[in-house]
Amino acid sequence: MAEYLIKNGFVFDPVLGINGDKTDVAIKDGKIVKSTEIKNPKVVDAAGKTVMAGGVDIHAHVAGPKVNLGRNYRPEDKLFTYAPKKGARRMAGGFSVPTVFRTGYKYAQMGYTTVMEAAMPPLYARHVHEEMRDTPILDQGAYPVFGNNWFVLEYLKNHEVENTAAYMSWLLRTTKGYAVKIVNPGGTEAWGWGLNCNSIHDPVPYFDITPAQIMKGLMEANEALKLPHSVHIHTNNLGNPGNYETTLDTFKLFEGEKPNNDFGRKQVMHHTHVQFHSYGGDSWRNVESKADKIMDYVNSHDNMTMDLGCVTLDETTTMTADGPFEHHLTELNHLKWANTDVELETAAGVVPYIYSPNVKVCGVQWAIGLELGLMAKDPMRVFITTDHPNAGPFFRYPRVMKWLMSKDAREAQMDALKWAERVRDSTFLSGIDRELTLYEIAAMTRAGPAQALGLKDRYGSLTPGLEADVAVYDYNPETAEDPELIEKAFGNAAYLFKGGEMVVKEGEVVSNGNKKTLWVDAKVAENPQVQRDVTEKFLRYYTVTQANYEVNEKVFMKNPYRIEIDATQ
């Protein structure tokens, strides 16, 4: 592989503590190395440019059955987006739900190199993997959903954490999953009967367990397995006025808990798209921001991490394993509703949604997402996402960065809202003067998510020895004044290296890269009860046989990368 030397760029790396200093970055054999270790490098002149590690997205819906349903049932989403085949690039299109090719290319153009698929229904794991296999460039992993799984509900009803852990280990291995996802715990099972769980103490029909018990128990099992990532939670009551109390109740479940792992992960719980969970008021008429209460809690509890879920004011396609929520949403906006309930495991719904700047609630949602980021004291624990595509498409990250980095830019957007004054009255945003720095942005988009995923030894920094994932942006922090330059530069990386290979050159995607698919193999002591339960459930309740359930690495994955853990003790 070619050696590269990226010279004279302004480097931002919170792990190394480099804050905009002019530093050279050297690449050899796919890894970052010390400049002294390379002999005959190709030189990339980064003078006047910004250099960061490749971006890491901790939460996006980019592959799998509900994503593809979103594509197939919204032909209108492709209008005016298609780019023809060119060089190494396949033809690619789609706005809120891009094709796999466009997903890979768009992330690369933003300087991102690692993207985690946020919800994988285990029965559909093969589908998720097929899409990830076809997604160029990016390193990926997928989180199987556990929060409504019948095995989990039955074990945790009696607080059988050891059995839960053994099942978790089996399911991660069988589906080639990366982490433990929880979506509307219990509520999605209730949706099997058209019902829901609206608080963390609502009992789940028939199973006689509460969402609180499910989340706490899964966290304990997750730590018993010493997994790289913590439980990844989307709690109950998403998207409803007044739901911030449910969110705080959820946070409090984990008070005093300590992480147990060898990956440098410091949290026991990650809560995702917190914007959707930070609403006060009791109706859409008086909905208001409770970002202050939420961030007070997050700032003072360092055993948790979160991501924002920023609304970008676009027309998009919502999709979530929170089946009852999507039904609720279609009743609100009357747009086409798709739903799939998955036997013994989960459900998913899909509904298009227009975050209109002419609607007050959308303005409030937009403000809350940014407030959460601006109120964060520790950028290593609060990450930028749009819960793609739920609050907006991922390729709006540069715009979100612009709003976070410039008060002028967000005030301009605020003024453009039809109900600007009412939005100001219901939120804190206009009163916040803080402007995030590139150093903080690097923490929120690289170093932080890499650490939370337990991948800080691979990604998120330019430390020698890490994967050579490096982005170079045409942005001069010493001279840039117009905030629009932020959006432009971070949406059009000048260069991107992925695993030491140049995949973006002078703004053009020139290679489909060498993607890897990460999965976790946590070994536990043999557990005959769980083995028996698995066999029984497949014989009696599943419609595929146990032998046909496992994801075959050879067929469904490109460059599988197995992370082994010994949790037999």
Added chain:
Amino acid sequence: MEAGKEKPAYTKACGIIEMDDADFKRLGAWRNTNVRVTSEYGSVVVKAIQTTQGPHPGLAFIPMGPWANMVISPNTYSTGMPTFKGVPVKVEVAEDEPVLNSLELVRKACKGEI
């Protein structure tokens, strides 16, 4: 069908028209007679058999296959889907005309020989 479309079994399964007893009476024909089925779009000879899934007087059924496709409506009305069902047809006795097998039927039709 899975045993091979060039085989007699395919003709036996799909080169037929299922008709109601009442319609056999109206036609004045015995069961298992060859009949000519004609629509606005084409014409085909198939064997008329007694329906097992009746009664449905006035309604006849040709299974999906090349015989049905000689007479169904190719109009898609901008959906891509030809109108395979609900096509008005005339049925006449055609005792002396053979039911062609699928390959012959399609080949001859394409050459304009039938």
Added chain:
Amino acid sequence: MAKIISDVVCPFCGTLCDDLEVKVSDDGKELLEVYNACVIGTEKFLHSQAEDRLTVPQMQDEEGNSKDVSVDDAVEYTAQMLCNAKKPLMYGWSSTNCEAQSVGHEIAELVGAVVDNTATVCHGTTLIALQDVGVPSCTLGEVKNRADRIVFWGCNPAHAHPRHMSRYSIFPRGFFTGKGHKARKMVVVDPRSTDTAKMADLHMQIEQGRDYELLSALRVAVRGNPLPETVAGIPRETIQEVAETLKSGRFVIIFFGMGVTQSLSKNHNIDMAISLTRDLNDYTKAAIMPMRGHYNVTGSGQVLGWQFGYPFCVDLSRGFARYNPGDSTSNDLLRRGEVDAIFVLGSDPGAHFPISSVKKIAKLPSVCVDPHITPTSAVCKLHMPVAFVGVEEGGCAYRMDNVPIETRKVIDAPEGVLSDEEFLKRVLTRVKEIKGVA
């Protein structure tokens, strides 16, 4: 001695049963017996063993006489045909695996083809409808474990999906359905008294082509609003009884088939069926599912979806993907004479398209890739025989509820017979050479 291979997946219909057992000879060359499969599935496995099976590519001359050609010749003819055409149609893709579909799409992208699958004459109208109104659905296991109201509308699983009722919908005892069929109510809507209808608790023998009216009437009845005396030949009281039966269930599932998708109102029928399902969710839990035919037509829609964004009739001829049923659909293209070469794989348009379309195929440069001799191969210039996917070749397939299952190879293909994927890869390589791309 013989050995038994278990958990074999049946490559016949969209039910995609995965519990078959197959007995093969020790050398893995001969398939002896098939267990657990329906009659049609068994036949499919055994047909691969036919003595008169074609193994050498056949080229037809002007008079329709066939001669043997080499696989190299077949690859060359196919690649040249696709590269020389302005707008070739690459049709089929339903009886093959997702891996082959993927390679086919790459070829289509290079040569600017239209890619269409058998949904175009099957559930294409369903796909259009769900683009209009969405689709609340579920996996077949949800039906097995929860459903107590089962509707079959314009479909006849007793014949077309023989194990559907025993595996998923009517008879199985699931988690919340321990009494099996005894606790389920079965409603069938069909103009004929089909063998499925004969099993039903309630059969609405609808006037042919009046599905839209009856579905609308059911929506009215579900809301408790007044109805005329009869709709579509069904008395008001029966419609009201069916509406009450559905509303009183804990979990309603509507399965529908060609009876609604191919009748005159087409996608509008499905719009209404989906809207009925949506309405029922105000009273209980309800889901709807198309009874997909070919075992992997669903997979073709999925792969097209993630690669190009549309589930069928994807036109790549302009260098970017377009989707426009009625314009980019196979039968419309053929009728209007807008394509100048035909490539068929994993389907039999010769048997399933209106004869007017088949006549067009017969006049054009054409390739049929199929293990069988079919009406399509009878009119195509080149017939390339290949291995049976799911029997002689594995790979991924999608069940009617979109659940992907990896099919299994149980025996070897005859010497020298390529799989779909292998043949397509060779064509792709040749196309790249001709086009001069790396």
